[in-house]
Amino acid sequence: MSISGKQTLLVLGIAGALVAVIAAIIIVGACAPKSDSLTAFMSLDCTQCHSGSDAFPVKGARAGYAISGHATLGNSFYSNGIGCQVCHTHEGFVASLKNGPPDPKAFVDTPSQPGCFTCHDPHATGDFSLRVNAAIKLENGKSFDAGKGDLCAACHRVRGDATKTVQPIDAAKFSPNFGPHHGPQADMLAGTNAFEYQGKSYSNAAHTAAVKDSCVTCHMTLPEGRYGLTPAIGSHSFNIKGVVHGHETLNTAGCQACHTNIGQSKDEEPVFDKLAEADYDQDGAVEPLQTEVRGLLDMLVNKKGTGLLQKVSPPMYKPDGSWNPVRSGTRSLKEVAAVYNYKYVLEDGSFGVHNATYAIQILYDTIASLKPGFDVSKRPD
Ligand code: HEC
Ligand code: HEC
Ligand code: HEC
Ligand code: HEC
Ligand code: HEC
Ligand code: HEC
Incomplete structure (x- = not known):
């Protein structure tokens, strides 16, 4: 049976329409999530974090972070690939939260140290909520939940x-x-x-059980009052011990709710005196x-x-x-x-x-x- 010119045109027309619809679906599919997140981003009030606004203590957090081990120890380039990137690089950590463990051969091209966007996702959430909010399964199957x-x-x-x-x-x-x-x-x-x-x-x-928020309570609580604040200990330095006005100083702020009188020893390398x-x-x-x-x-x-x-x-x-x-x-x-x-x-x-x-x-x-x-x-x- 031969196919007439008219039929051929019709078939081509239908095929063409199908291709157009599929292409449209692909394009819309690819763009939709992007434009959604872009819309969400554009609707944020940028000035809450990028201005003199005190909605969030961004600048203070940055001052502590800048001297923290996360910013300064510098192993993100060395500890890349074969799974190291999951903890040592910002990029590897965020990717692992979305996609699970990386391909053993993969590595991050231009890695960076864990930073603000590793622990928070402010351009998506509009605040400083944390990226991880659930118990962690340890490698021997036990769990950590605090x-x-x-x-x-x-x-x-x-x-x-x-x-x-x-x-x-x-x-x-x-x-x-x-x-x-x-x-x-x-x-x-x-x-x-x-x-x-x-x-x-x-x-x-x-x-193990008594300290609510565990690590964050002891490592990030800041002393209260006018003389308490220093970027060297507590908050985003994540440090318990740091040099404050030339002296090795231990931050007791996170301990005081439970140990009212705790202080530091007089040793050259001070320890908690409990x-x-x-x-x-x-x-x-x-x-x-x-x-x-x-x-x-x-x-x-x-x-x-x-x-x-x-x-x-x-x-x-x-x-x-x-x-x-x-x-x-x-x-x-x-x-x-x-x-x-x-x-x-x-x-x-x-x-x-x-x-x-x-x-x-x-x-x-x-x-x-x-x-x-x-x-x-x-x-x-
Ligand atoms: C909830 C807080 C928050 C809001 C709201 C926010 N940002 Fe940010 N933004 C941050 C933080 C935190 C950083 C990283 C700052 C740093 O590295 O110290 C950042 C970094 C940036 C950077 C530098 C990018 C980079 O890779 O270093 C740009 C540009 C930026 N923001 C633009 C915007 C714009 C535009 C808006 C509004 C549409 C906005 N931000 C809203 C918190 C916010
Ligand atoms: C994305 C993974 C990651 C998360 C999340 C993380 N850390 Fe770290 N942390 C590291 C890595 C990696 C280092 C070492 C950095 C290096 O060697 O470059 C480090 C270093 C540190 C150091 C400095 C240690 C030293 O030897 O000086 C402290 C303190 C610390 N982290 C506390 C914390 C606390 C408290 C939290 C939770 C609020 C936290 N970390 C969350 C990966 C992480
Ligand atoms: C499960 C998360 C995790 C993985 C995976 C990981 N690391 Fe680490 N690594 C850390 C943390 C957290 C620290 C900082 C610990 C501290 O200072 O208390 C660290 C510290 C280090 C240090 C600094 C040691 C020192 O004494 O200063 C080196 C070097 C290092 N890691 C290399 C690697 C390499 C190489 C790999 C991959 C083969 C790797 N890490 C995989 C979490 C991880
Ligand atoms: C290693 C993880 C980690 C990194 C890196 C980190 N943060 Fe945080 N951040 C936290 C945790 C945990 C808290 C909650 C502290 C608390 O509840 O006491 C927090 C709290 C905050 C808050 C207070 C939020 C509020 O609602 O009061 C701000 C602001 C903030 N971070 C900004 C930043 C900025 C800016 C950076 C980068 C310069 C940064 N953080 C890097 C873990 C991190
Ligand atoms: C009860 C309070 C408390 C809790 C809870 C706590 N820490 Fe600590 N952490 C300390 C003290 C005190 C030190 C010793 C600081 C010093 O002497 O330099 C320390 C030391 C560290 C160090 C080594 C710092 C360095 O400079 O070498 C890291 C890293 C650390 N803690 C991370 C964590 C993490 C991660 C968690 C939660 C899984 C956690 N801590 C929970 C009190 C606490
Ligand atoms: C939420 C309450 C809580 C916080 C916060 C807390 N502790 Fe404790 N700690 C306890 C309790 C309860 C005990 C057991 C009773 C006792 O020895 O006082 C204890 C015991 C101790 C001991 C003795 C452990 C032993 O078995 O010999 C030391 C040392 C200590 N804490 C240091 C600290 C330091 C340092 C911090 C802050 C960095 C801190 N604690 C934060 C509740 C807390």
């Missing part, structure tokens, strides 16, 4: 599951980068994911908690070269406290676990304040595993 602190926990957590990470290993392959990864604070607060020893039980100190419940490091004096915890860490590695991890054969750490690379032999489960737990407590950075009970239990069990006869009668329960 209001505004969930945002911090999205990045400040252990990168693996200790029961899988801690295994005997060829000494030559045992890297100085081995460990829970620098920022295990959420796991520490939740009291989980250190290497836990068989037959021991573990528990938490009061801060005493520990016992002489945990067994040096004959009940000292502030952070000093006791430093004492326990010193039993593992210290500057005199007498720490237990400096005395194993061959030593894990050199006499000056730096890593000792070894070319042959095997590191046992016990040795690997001890290094893991040492770093877990050291790199948490709070020297017991985040979760005194769990930190001391872990250190006691680690020390006892390397030193038979270590007096464990003061292990908290």
